[in-house]
Amino acid sequence: MSVPAGTGRNSLAVKARKGVDTGARAGLRERYRVDLPNYHADCDANYLRLCKLMPEFESNHSWRYQVPGGTLEVAVLERSRYTTEVCLQASADTAAKVKFGKDKNWLRPPPITVRMYHDARMAEVVAVDGQGPVGGDGLNFSYPNPAMHKEDERQQVNRYLSEWLAHCLANGRADVDLTFGDRRR
Numbered sequence: 525m526s527v528p529a530g531t532g533r534n535s536l537a538v539k540a541r542k543g544v545d546t547g548a549r550a551g552l553r554e555r556y557r558v559d560l561p562n563y564h565a566d567c568d569a570n571y572l573r574l575c576k577l578m579p580e581f582e583s584n585h586s587w588r589y590q591v592p593g594g595t596l597e598v599a600v601l602e603r604s605r606y607t608t609e610v611c612l613q614a615s616a617d618t619a620a621k622v623k624f625g626k627d628k629n630w631l632r633p634p635p636i637t638v639r640m641y642h643d644a645r646m647a648e649v650v651a652v653d654g655q656g657p658v659g660g661d662g663l664n665f666s667y668p669n670p671a672m673h674k675e676d677e678r679q680q681v682n683r684y685l686s687e688w689l690a691h692c693l694a695n696g697r698a699d700v701d702l703t704f705g706d707r708r709r
Contacts, residue, residue: 558679566682567646573689574598574610574640574647577696581608589696593617594632596692601637608640609650612688636685649681 577598578587586599594616601609613635634653641647674680 558676563679563682564646566679566686567648570638570647570682570686570689571640571645573686573693574638576693577689578610587698589692589698590617591692591696596696606641606643608642610638610640612636612638612685633688636681636688638685647685649678649685652681 575581577589578584584600586597589596589598591614594614597613597615599611599613601611603609614633616632636649637651637654638647639650
């Protein structure tokens with residue numbers, strides 16, 4: 525097979541056969557390493573933010589907040605001695621549906637399942653849109669893969685949750701029913 529003239533590919537092949545560093549090795553990416561301190565910082569912050577969003581955690585099973593353009597619902601899926609799984613799901617309000625059309629839910633974030641580790645005081649995303657584990661098993665990672673997950677997907681999803689929770693804390697309003705005597709407000 526001949527190589528088109530002027531591409532420089534012939535000279536690279538000759539240099540590679542002679543053992544000259546062609547820069548191709550320099551172009552290889554270094555193996556991905558998890559930035560553990562930043563990852564743990566995100567998980568720690570997520571735990572604290574979730575605790576703020578879920579007052580009276582031991583007795584309640586669900587919370588509802590009004591955020592700009594919709595509603596955030598937080599529900600406990602499973603409780604055990606040291607862990608709790610919660611699901612965060614957002615939905616568009618009627619004004620947003622009118623503005624964007626009733627089938628325009630493309631702005632809605634996917635449901636996120638989070639596992640809270642009470643002994644470590646950390647919260648980690650375990651599934652997004654019902655698909656998990658996030659980032660695979662973390663071992664023998666190859667890209668491309670059937671699910672097209674990136675190496676740092678677990679860190680990206682936890683950072684997204686961190687930003688989403690911060691937004692909800694800054695802009696959310698608790699959706700509670702107040703009862704005064706026999707009247708509800």
